[in-house]
Amino acid sequence: MLRASDLTRCRHRIHRAATLPRGVALPEESGSVAQRREAAADHREQVRARLSEDHRRHNPRETWAEDVHGEALAAADPAARPDRVWNARLPRELDTLRAGGVDLLIRDDDRGGYIPVIVVNHKVTDPGSGAATSPMGAWAPRADPHRKMRGQTRDQVRLAHVTRMLERLGLASPARMGGAIGYDADCIVAYDLGGPGGILEQYDARYADRQAVARGLVDTAPARVAECASCPFWHDLTGPDGRTVDGCGTVLRERHDVSLVATGHRGTMLRAAGIGTIDRLAAWQGRGPDEWHGGGFDDTVVSARAWLVDEPLVRRGPRVTVPRADVEVDVDMESYQEHGAYLWGTLVTDDGADLGYRPFVTWDPVPTDDEARSFAEFWTWLMRLRDGALAEGRTFAAYCYSQNAENKWLLGSATRFQGYPAIPSVDEVRGFIESDHWVDIFEYVGENFVSPRGRGLKVLARFAGFDWRDDDAGGEASMAWYREAVGFDGDAPALDQRTRVLEYNEDDVRATKALREWMSDEAADEVPSVDDLPVPGEAELRAIEAALG
Template sequence: MSHVVPPPAPASGPSVLIDASSLTRCRHRVYLDTAYRSLLVGTAEDTGVQLRREAAAAYRAEIRDTLVAADPQSWVVVSPSMSRSMQVRATRAACESGVERIWNATFADDEDAGRRGRCDMLVRDPDGGYIPVLVVNHKVTDPGSGAVTTPFTSWAPALDPTRKVRPQLRDQLAAVHVHRLLGRIGQAGVSARAGVIGFGAEVMLVHDLTAVETEYDTRFGDRLAIASGSVVTSPSKVSECRSCPWWSECGETLRRTRDVSLVAAGSRADALRSAGIVTIDDLADWTGGVPDEWPHGDFDETVVIARAWIADLPLVRRRDTVTVQRADVEVDVDMESYQEHGAYMWGTLLDRRDGAEPQYRAFVTWEPVPTMDEARSFGEFWSWMQGVRADAHAAGLSFAAYCYSRAAEDKWLLGSARRFAGMPGVPTEAEVREFIDGPDWVDIYIAVSQNFVCPSGKGLKKVAPVAGFHWRDDEAGGEASMAWYRRAVGYDGDVDASQRTRLLEYNEDDVQATRALRVWMDGAAAREIPTAEELGGSSSVTK
């Protein structure tokens, strides 16, 4: 957007309504969304936000169809094609009739309290009233024990010896929000519990809402006061900014005022302001030690980042020398996945370091994931890489495989081994674990973190350009590639082969970037990048 946000013009009266999403949203965005929503008309939605929203809607539809088909007589499905007022009346009628389960429950606005909302699903509470159930497109449990779960087919909460809760405060707060809306029409469950069906659902996670009611009341009161204009907010950088439609305005304000959140976002900025450190210049000149409320991260490093921001430096060296693991035979690896559905591509770059040009090779399936054809591409990738490794060792040469930020690759290596166990070329989980825990699997992200302070972030797209590497596609990025993939496999219509080429080039550029960064670190980096001490920072900024 190119417009400028005008001075505050508080909204007031019963028309100010808060939905559940506001409870975990940036406070300043709540104000802007309420007071100036009309300015967003015509603004394109962030691609990543759009894809996540569409994926969540598709997942909810999948769960709805599965559950309703299993026991259609126990359900009332409130059609979203009806007007909102008709959906409200249908929900109220279903509750009053005592039906066991209701899909797409929609509630009348509670203008007295300032609350509005809906719920994916309501389940009749055996003790009276209804229990809110959310369907979310993220994981809500992890392997472990201690979670309370219930089967889909009945409300029978019990301790689960195989699952532990994955904390998701936003889900709990949203459930309390619905519980309050149910209470307004006399239909709140007596037990004050809620269910959540997460991604890969096998059971429903059960939450005790009393555990978060105080937090809910605090947040709801705060957001309602902001929306009504009785509490003044100001911009501050948080993780949400990267996809926020107001960022152009907020970012301009923060840069003009040299706000400290540009180099220490979120709760760290709050702690700095509490200590009287308001601007980046305040932080760069700070000599008062670590602030009492400092939440996390190396404070000395944050001071160096502030000084680097002022000097417009993309990187700062932690020490005199720059070190990175090299090998006689090197393979760069970059995996591409589509949300949680599957890993469709394993891209590789083989560099034998013998003077020949590195060779790119992708192991890919173009069947829409999830598909059993992933087993073929994964098995071929693993067999090829381990063959290169074995040949190198047999020749007395060292070998290393490299990735950038290994969490995603590790996840899909292990997950694919479990999912496709016993299929041709697919390793056992133990074989994968032995490899990724060994010395031949190297994360260049860790090497960057050990050698440099990164004022603009440690992402490959941020760091590789310092080494002189640039992507062919100006739109290259993880979220953009999701949209390319949908067209490449025909999720939304005909297959667009050009998007397959685009994905292959993007993947090749990623592995080329990792190699370029490693080569640069092994050569020119120590000459080109100043140290923290040279910048005037603490000599303790080392790892």
């Protein structure tokens, strides 16, 4: 069966699922996937509770129903159908392969039928104008002067999928509209699904293709895309007879497939240019093919050459440079989804002396006003340290690894808590992050190295000899620890998990320090340069490609 989520997934994944031999068990979903699923379920439940309570208070004459089967809804007298249906369970369509359900159905009193509304755990609007939105308690879409729509293809596909299933039951509104309640849950974003070339027509073409794949009528081939990181078919599987079912990763490595170093649309462009193997890409000389767009072609060639000799890091030039200072502060922030930043971890180095780790934290579940207190304390401390160093004629630098997350919460906290004690202005924060005192080590890694295996801190800090104390350390895992640490699910706060979060955060700032110091002192001697990598010749290429078939 095909659910709406399948329509925005890799086509080959659908083929693998449809042709999986009997008895082959798929691995359990990763902790990060399970956590995202749980967070989405929590969000839906919060929205359900709010909507049902608001409906009871403000619309007592209208009816609210939950967990209704689509067949029962279709069989009911139209006049007796509920005005709102939460968690409508739609029947599987064995002939079309469609399966799915919908979070909320809102009765369209003007035209008959229902408007489908989905609840998603991501943002569906941004500040601006041009979106059509409706109040949460009613279906009354109108132009919104304060919001612009985010282009969420997966949401549009899901609404179209449900609409086709409602049409089959005779329950769809002829308005051909749908809605989405996003993370902020402050409105319903309205989508017009109909019209020539509109969402429904695009969905129909996409669905016909995926349906053909599922039925084995269309051939597909593996290629590495972002989805592979969480796909159960990437790794080898084992059947009940002990036989190995090769995963896509194994197949691609055996073929030296170019998508291993040029994922997604870049791999597609290279194939269009006749470059299907890593070897052929590694041998490329001169400017990139005409089909290549978006920059970075030279780095992709270097990555191919590095892959052939299993080199995980390559130096661009003879020297490695990264800013250093008399007083250095490594900073790492921890947030919980979009709720807030609950921890700012710091590590001070003064003229080479490690002065230790200091966290600024709130253990009140975010969002909370206590977040303003911990952020203000962190900011006041950091600015005093900076101003004190500069007043003494010494240099100062604060470091983070990939500033996008830290900048988001620096600016976001200053905006949200404006007027609270010791909270800086947005202009003050922006001035700091745009100054030379705020250094993103991620950017300097990119300026100095080509990293075929990615530029993640967990990957690169190990070149500096650093490792994390916790084998499960990672952003997704830390969110699970945080839930237990603050009793997010109603349990008593787990003090051991607070320690685990703090140790993870401390290891992150120490990893940043270790990496930048290694870059300053040893990297140029230890990491091979671009010029050190071998380039396959034409005769070697022909031999390799003959062996690969």
